[in-house]
Amino acid sequence: MFVEPRIDSFKADRKGAGWIEVICGSMFSGKTEELIRRLNRAKIAKQKIEIFKPAVDTRYHETSVVSHDESSIRSTPVQFADDILLLAGNSDVVGIDEAQFFDLELIHVARTLANQGKRVILAGLDMDFKGEPFGPMPSLMGIAEFVTKVHAICMKCGGVASYSYRLTASDKKVLLGEHDAYEARCRNCFYQDFKDEPKS
Numbered sequence: 001m002f003v004e005p006r007i008d009s010f011k012a013d014r015k016g017a018g019w020i021e022v023i024c025g026s027m028f029s030g031k032t033e034e035l036i037r038r039l040n041r042a043k044i045a046k047q048k049i050e051i052f053k054p055a056v057d058t059r060y061h062e063t064s065v066v067s068h069d070e071s072s073i074r075s076t077p078v079q080f081a082d083d084i085l086l087l088a089g090n091s092d093v094v095g096i097d098e099a100q101f102f103d104l105e106l107i108h109v110a111r112t113l114a115n116q117g118k119r120v121i122l123a124g125l126d127m128d129f130k131g132e133p134f135g136p137m138p139s140l141m142g143i144a145e146f147v148t149k150v151h152a153i154c155m156k157c158g159g160v161a162s163y164s165y166r167l168t169a170s171d172k173k174v175l176l177g178e179h180d181a182y183e184a185r186c187r188n189c190f191y192q193d194f195k196d197e198p199k200s
C-alpha cells in the first residue's frame with residue numbers, strides 16, 4: 001500500500017514541498033477507490049483538497065467522483081486541463097480522476113501545480129482498449145515522483161489483469177457504461193482475442 005512521504009505543505013514558503021503521484025491500471029483495478037482513499041485521509045488531516053475530472057465522464061453524478069463501491073467525493077467537471085490551474089486555488093492537494101481523457105496540456109498543469117507546492121494525485125487508465133499507452137498518462141508517469149500500478153483480476157482466467165478488453169465493436173474512443181462494454185484481462189487472454197479490430 002502507498003504510504004505518503006512527510007508532507008510539509010503548511011510552511012510559509014511551499015516551494016519544493018509539492019510532488020506528483022500517478023495511480024494507473026486497467027478498468028476494474030480500483031484506481032478511483034485508491035484516489036479517494038488518499039484524498040479522504042488528507043481531508044481528515046484538514047488539508048484543503050480539490051478534485052477534478054474531465055467533463056466527458058458523465059456516467060455518474062455531475063459533481064462527484066464516484067467509485068464503483070459508491071464511496072464518493074465531490075469533484076468539479078472541467079472541459080480542458082488548463083481550467084484546473086485556474087480552479088485549484090490555494091488547495092494543498094489536487095486530485096484528478098480519469099486523467100487519460102484530458103488533453104496533453106495536463107502534463108504542464110500537473111508540473112505547475114506541484115512546483116507551486118501542491119500534492120497532485122492523478123488516476124487514470126494507462127492503456128486504451130488496443131493496449132496502447134493512453135493520452136497524457138505515459139508522460140505523467142514519467143514526471144511523477146510516485147507511480148502506483150493497480151491490477152484487476154482477469155475475467156477469463158482469474159490471473160493478474162492489466163488490460164481493458166473491449167467487448168463491442170463501437171468506433172467511439174470513449175465508451176461509457178464500462179461494466180457492459182469491457183472486461184479486465186491478463187496479457188495472455190487479451191492478445192488471444194485481440195485482432196487489431198475489436199470483436200462484436
Ligand SMILES: [Zn+2]
Nearest residue numbers: 154157186189
Ligand atoms: Zn487471463
